[in-house]
Amino acid sequence: QKEVEQDPGPLSVPEGAIVSLNCTYSNSAFQYFMWYRQYSRKGPELLMYTYSSGNKEDGRFTAQVDKSSKYISLFIRDSQPSDSATYLCAMSAGNNNDMRFGAGTRLTVKP
Amino acid sequence: NAGVTQTPKFQVLKTGQSMTLQCAQDMNHNSMYWYRQDPGMGLRLIYYSASEGTTDKGEVPNGYNVSRLNKREFSLRLESAAPSQTSVYFCASSEGLAGYTQYFGPGTRLTVL
Numbered sequence: 001q002k003e004v005e006q007d008p009g010p011l012s013v014p015e016g017a018i019v020s021l022n023c024t025y026s027n028s029a030f031q032y033f034m035w036y037r038q039y040s041r042k043g044p045e046l047l048m049y050t051y052s053s054g055n056k057e058d059g060r061f062t063a064q065v066d067k068s069s070k071y072i073s074l075f076i077r078d079s080q081p082s083d084s085a086t087y088l089c090a091m092s093a094g095n096n097n098d099m100r101f102g103a104g105t106r107l108t109v110k111p
Numbered sequence: 112n113a114g115v116t117q118t119p120k121f122q123v124l125k126t127g128q129s130m131t132l133q134c135a136q137d138m139n140h141n142s143m144y145w146y147r148q149d150p151g152m153g154l155r156l157i158y159y160s161a162s163e164g165t166t167d168k169g170e171v172p173n174g175y176n177v178s179r180l181n182k183r184e185f186s187l188r189l190e191s192a193a194p195s196q197t198s199v200y201f202c203a204s205s206e207g208l209a210g211y212t213q214y215f216g217p218g219t220r221l222t223v224l
Contacts, residue, residue, distance in 0.1 A: 008151065034212070043115070043201055043215035044154070088153065097169050099213070101153040 003027050006089055006102030015111050019076040023089035023102045026070065030091040030100075033065050035074045038086045038104065047087075048074065079109045113137055115216035117202050123222045124192045132187040132219050134202030142205045143185035144169075144213065145177060147198040154201065160185055192223045 006023045013019055021035075031052050036044035048063040050056045050072075056063045062075040072091070076083055089102040115136045124130055136143065141162045146154040156169030160179040174196060176188045185204075189196060200219045205211040 004153070006153075036215075041218075041220075043217045045215070046212050049212055090154075097156055097159050097167060099156065101155075103151050103153040 001026060003100045004089065004091060004102045007105055008103055010106040010108060012108045012110060013079055015079060015081060015109055017079050017109070019079050019083070019107060019109075021074040021076075021087050021089075021105050021107070023072050023091075024070055025072075025091055025100075027091075027093065027100070028067075028070065029093035031067075032092040032094055033063070033072050034090040035061075035063055036088040036090060036101075038088060040085075044088055081109050081111050084108045115202055115204055115214055117200075117216040117219050119219060120217070121220045123224065124189075125224050126193060128192050129188065129190050130192065130221075131189075132200055132202075132221075133184070134186065134216060135184045136202075136204040136214070137183065138204060138206075138214065139182070140204035140206050140214075141182070142207060142211070143179065144203040144205075145175070145185070145187045146201045146203065147171065147196075148201060148218075149198050157187065157200075189221075192221075194223045197221060197223045 004025045033050045035048040038044040053065045053067045060077045064073045086104040086106045088104045092099045118133045144159045145157040158177040160166045163182045202216040203213040205213045
């Protein structure tokens, strides 16, 4: 079993829809949680960074962490075609070399 | 401010050939990383360098070597390439190791025939 599980999709939604992306994990020591966006043939870029449990909002993006369920989510409101990308979750316990990434969910937002 | 740069962008090798992937960052970060990204596997850490002069193995170090040339540069070497090393390679850097955001380069697409 992988430490981090992420549904690869693909996920296709119409413009303006609310998108929900999720990851589950098995290591209860994880306390730093990140979401990266990766456009085709580009490197990942950081979208959201959360420490421990709770919600964090940044514009149209909201990250949620539920440590009791070992479940994290990224919500995108009013999705745009420019949001079409692969979204990677990542998490760390804060130790050397322990960052683990999900396989990524490919999202397409249709105009 | 270019961030993290990688060269080359693309490379095709024959089995048994060697090559070095170059990475440089201009953010004055202490820590640097090499990852490989394969379909369905996510990013996997090959080697990392906590600071200038130190390197350590990650999840999948076999078949690779690294050199932290100075604070800016971190190279990855394949001594004898194998088809299993066909992948997209990303370099990343961060201010520190524990809990710091990592910034990624654009990647190198490597095919080993």
